[in-house]
Amino acid sequence: MDFTFSQDQLMFQEALTTLLASEAPADRIRARWQSDSGLDAALEQQLVELGLAGMLVPEALGGLGLDATDFIKLAETCGQFALPEPAVEQALVAAPLLADICTASGAERAESVLGELIGGGCRVAVGHILNPYINFAANADYFLLGHGGDVHLLPAAQVTLSAVKSVDPSRRLAAVSWQPSKATLLADGELGAACWRAALNRGALGNAAQLIGLADAMVKQAVAYAADRQQFGKPIGVNQAVKHLLADCAVQIEFARPPVYRAAYTVAQAATRADWAVSHAKVVAGEAAQLAARNCIQVFGAMGYTWECDLQIWAKRSWVLDREWGDPGFHKNRVHEWLVQPNALIGPEYTFGRGDQPHAH
Amino acid sequence: MELIYTAKQNQFRAEVRDWMNANVPAKPLQNYDTQVGFEQHIAWEKTLAAGNWGMVTWPKEYGGRDCSLVEWLIFEEEYYRAGGPFRVNQNGVFLLGPTLMEYGTPAQKARFLTKMAAGEEMWAQAWSEPGAGSDMAAIRCKAEPDGDDFIISGQKIWSTRAVYADYAFGLFRTDAASERHHGLSFILVPLDSPGVTVRPIAQLDGEAGFAEIFFDDVRVSRDHLIGAEGEGWKIAMATAGFERGLMLRSPARFQNTSKRLVELYRRHRHDLLDASLEDAVVRCYMDTESYALSTYQTASRLDAGGSIGPESSCNKIFWSLLDIRMHQTAMNILGARAEVEPRSEAEHSELGRWLDGFLFSQSGPIYAGSNEIQRNIIAERMLGMPRR
Ligand SMILES: Cc1cc2nc3c(=O)[nH]c(=O)nc-3n(C[C@H](O)[C@H](O)[C@H](O)COP(=O)(O)OP(=O)(O)OC[C@H]3O[C@@H](n4cnc5c(N)ncnc54)[C@H](O)[C@@H]3O)c2cc1C
Numbered sequence: 024m025d026f027t028f029s030q031d032q033l034m035f036q037e038a039l040t041t042l043l044a045s046e047a048p049a050d051r052i053r054a055r056w057q058s059d060s061g062l063d064a065a066l067e068q069q070l071v072e073l074g075l076a077g078m079l080v081p082e083a084l085g086g087l088g089l090d091a092t093d094f095i096k097l098a099e100t101c102g103q104f105a106l107p108e109p110a111v112e113q114a115l116v117a118a119p120l121l122a123d124i125c126t127a128s129g130a131e132r133a134e135s136v137l138g139e140l141i142g143g144g145c146r147v148a149v150g151h152i153l154n155p156y157i158n159f160a161a162n163a164d165y166f167l168l169g170h171g172g173d174v175h176l177l178p179a180a181q182v183t184l185s186a187v188k189s190v191d192p193s194r195r196l197a198a199v200s201w202q203p204s205k206a207t208l209l210a211d212g213e214l215g216a217a218c219w220r221a222a223l224n225r226g227a228l229g230n231a232a233q234l235i236g237l238a239d240a241m242v243k244q245a246v247a248y249a250a251d252r253q254q255f256g257k258p259i260g261v262n263q264a265v266k267h268l269l270a271d272c273a274v275q276i277e278f279a280r281p282p283v284y285r286a287a288y289t290v291a292q293a294a295t296r297a298d299w300a301v302s303h304a305k306v307v308a309g310e311a312a313q314l315a316a317r318n319c320i321q322v323f324g325a326m327g328y329t330w331e332c333d334l335q336i337w338a339k340r341s342w343v344l345d346r347e348w349g350d351p352g353f354h355k356n357r358v359h360e361w362l363v364q365p366n367a368l369i370g371p372e373y374t375f376g377r378g379d380q381p382h383a384h
Numbered sequence: 385m386e387l388i389y390t391a392k393q394n395q396f397r398a399e400v401r402d403w404m405n406a407n408v409p410a411k412p413l414q415n416y417d418t419q420v421g422f423e424q425h426i427a428w429e430k431t432l433a434a435g436n437w438g439m440v441t442w443p444k445e446y447g448g449r450d451c452s453l454v455e456w457l458i459f460e461e462e463y464y465r466a467g468g469p470f471r472v473n474q475n476g477v478f479l480l481g482p483t484l485m486e487y488g489t490p491a492q493k494a495r496f497l498t499k500m501a502a503g504e505e506m507w508a509q510a511w512s513e514p515g516a517g518s519d520m521a522a523i524r525c526k527a528e529p530d531g532d533d534f535i536i537s538g539q540k541i542w543s544t545r546a547v548y549a550d551y552a553f554g555l556f557r558t559d560a561a562s563e564r565h566h567g568l569s570f571i572l573v574p575l576d577s578p579g580v581t582v583r584p585i586a587q588l589d590g591e592a593g594f595a596e597i598f599f600d601d602v603r604v605s606r607d608h609l610i611g612a613e614g615e616g617w618k619i620a621m622a623t624a625g626f627e628r629g630l631m632l633r634s635p636a637r638f639q640n641t642s643k644r645l646v647e648l649y650r651r652h653r654h655d656l657l658d659a660s661l662e663d664a665v666v667r668c669y670m671d672t673e674s675y676a677l678s679t680y681q682t683a684s685r686l687d688a689g690g691s692i693g694p695e696s697s698c699n700k701i702f703w704s705l706l707d708i709r710m711h712q713t714a715m716n717i718l719g720a721r722a723e724v725e726p727r728s729e730a731e732h733s734e735l736g737r738w739l740d741g742f743l744f745s746q747s748g749p750i751y752a753g754s755n756e757i758q759r760n761i762i763a764e765r766m767l768g769m770p771r772r
Binding site: 153154155156187188189190191194196253254255256259262264265268317320321324325327328329330331335342343346347350351352353355356359 | 512515517518519522541542585586587588590594656657658659660661708715716719720721722723724725727731739743746747749750751754755756759760
């Protein structure tokens with residue numbers, strides 16, 4: 024049993040933190056809102072160079088051969104900075120989905136797109152049935168789309184987009200319409216269904232980790248503001264009412280983070296059988312971020328209700344990521360479904376599954 | 385106790401209903417924090433005023449109907465039932481109106497109330513300053529007495545709808561040597577006066593719902609002073625009492641939201657996976673009822689000659705948290721679609737105005753005296769707990 028992160032994992036996180044601190048500060052995120060694409064292509068290239076895109080792809084397919092436990096802190100960091108670019112989804116969902124299909128069926132089309140993706144030559148959007156819209160669809164070169172349990176791969180020219188406006192100005196959503204055909208089919212039958220199950224767990228895990236990062240970042244901003252802002256001749260943070268608003272957030276975050284890390288481990292073991300752990304993580308991380316958004320806005324007073332205040336970047340992301348890749352109802356229900364099975368592994372000895380084979384839930 | 389409307393009250397309700405059915409705009413108006421929406425709302429205020437429905441509790445001579453508070457509640461119920469627009473001039477009619485009625489001179493009442501009721505002049509509140517939010521007694525914006533005038537210099541902030549308003553009312557320091565809540569006066573300022581600059585501030589939804597107001601030696605005549613010089617704090621506290629206590633948020637508004645929430649829930653309940661939503665909807669319904677009942681109880685007491693005390697701070701906390709919960713619940717029912725701003729008719733009918741309402745609900749625990757300050761008031765003044 025070792026519930027700590029390795030030196031390498033922490034160094035990777037530090038490298039990403041350094042990059043995002045210099046390349047994704049709030050004013051640069053706001054600048055993206057005015058741009059056509061909403062993306063910073065140069066930063067995307069730097070993320071590729073850092074190795075993000077191919078991190079979870081097996082070495083045999085040109086990736087780094089690492090797993091979700093290596094990636095989870097990076098996803099959290101992307102949340103810390105409220106990174107608009109869909110780097111987490113590319114690395115944790117799109118690339119592994121293509122890799123799974125390559126490994127299982129040797130599909131050549133999948134392999135060539137995966138190669139491009141790892142090298143930063145293309146963007147691949149994933150349309151899971153749970154998500155009514157795709158983020159940055161207009162910027163994608165390829166789409167992985169579901170028809171029943173089948174996985175289809177389409178070039179952008181073969182889909183029609185209809186844009187909608189998200190409450191989060193960093194997002195560029197669209198609904199996608201398309202026609203499945205023999206030519207677009209990549210995986211069907213059991214393989215297709217397994218791919219979508221894994222994709223859902225990876226997508227939800229990525230959002231859970233980002234939600235933790237978002238919550239933590241909001242609390243830090245509010246703590247700093249409460250020390251700085253003076254009323255009644257003292258910093259507002261001296262009032263217990265203000266302290267407790269933020270202390271309550273800290274408690275929730277503390278107890279949401281370990282479930283997210285357990286979920287990462289479980290996904291790394293078997294992404295198709297990680298429902299119970301991922302859903303737990305997604306629900307509690309979402310709750311922590313919702314509370315942080317509410318309480319931090321409160322600490323900022325009227326300032327927190329303005330467009331000018333950067334807190335909105337984090338608060339709005341928290342509201343939307345909580346609903347994407349399965350809303351809280353969906354995930355609570357999955358935990359419920361799992362609990363009511365007569366053979367569910369519950370009780371003190373099953374925190375990590377059977378211990379020697381954690382994915383056996 | 386007799387929890388049943390009188391024949392006169394029922395007749396009043398029927399009269400309001402007929403008028404609302406005939407006059408409320410069929411299509412919802414645009415957001416009143418936009419230029420177009422603001423003008424639509426002003427036009428509506430004028431229609432209301434023409435029917436003498438602008439502020440029913442006011443005396444007839446100022447365009448009211450001399451109604452009791454219970455009748456006002458009935459009016460509000462019918463207003464929201466018919467889908468009446470939010471009141472763009474609520475600061476004027478609900479907050480300044482009652483203050484003028486109590487503290488204004490006959491000339492001030494004649495001058496300001498009539499135009500306010502007619503929807504001809506829009507009012508903004510100007511209390512807060514960059515250094516005086518929760519701590520309102522820290523106000524520094526000066527109004528120096530100068531013969532028959534005051535000369536105002538300084539800054540106000542967060543003034544709702546000041547971008548479009550004609551006048552602002554608020555507290556200004558008329559005694560330069562004074563401190564805290566002494567030496568403040570309640571003054572009305574025409575926003576087209578030379579030296580006034582209004583800078584819009586965009587809110588969470590991107591619209592300029594409030595503004596900063598800069599005063600650069602703005603000359604205001606003494607007949608714009610309400611009450612005596614230096615008595616401003618006392619008068620302002622009366623206004624704040626109306627705001628938190630009763631007038632600002634009538635229960636009908638929340639009951640209407642709660643009804644829409646129940647309808648949304650009925651449409652979706654067979655696809656919902658989250659058992660807690662059932663609980664949330666039931667609670668929202670019960671809480672809106674509790675809020676209505678509490679308001680009726682207060683209105684009855686006031687109609688019988690009672691007064692509002694520190695318990696009014698409970699109201700503010702109750703409705704602001706309820707409003708957040710109702711919108712949060714609706715967003716959770718809508719799931720992943722909730723993040724989208726409806727733009728087409730089809731999107732509107734599906735998503736309603738839940739997202740807009742959710743964003744606005746975030747400000748409820750902040751404005752009109754933050755909930756933390758209200759809890760201090762409840763603990764210290766209502767419960768008598770020791771002060772720090
Ligand atoms: C939508 C909106 C509309 C508004 N409209 C108007 C308007 O028309 N006119 C106007 O004058 N103002 C208006 N305001 C301003 C409003 O009155 C202030 O926001 C409010 O008084 C709080 O002040 P502040 O924003 O400076 O927050 P601060 O006073 O800085 O407070 C920040 C946080 O600290 C807490 N805090 C501060 N002091 C204490 C204490 N002693 N004990 C415990 N907690 C404390 C607060 O509760 C809050 O959570 C509006 C605000 C909003 C959000």
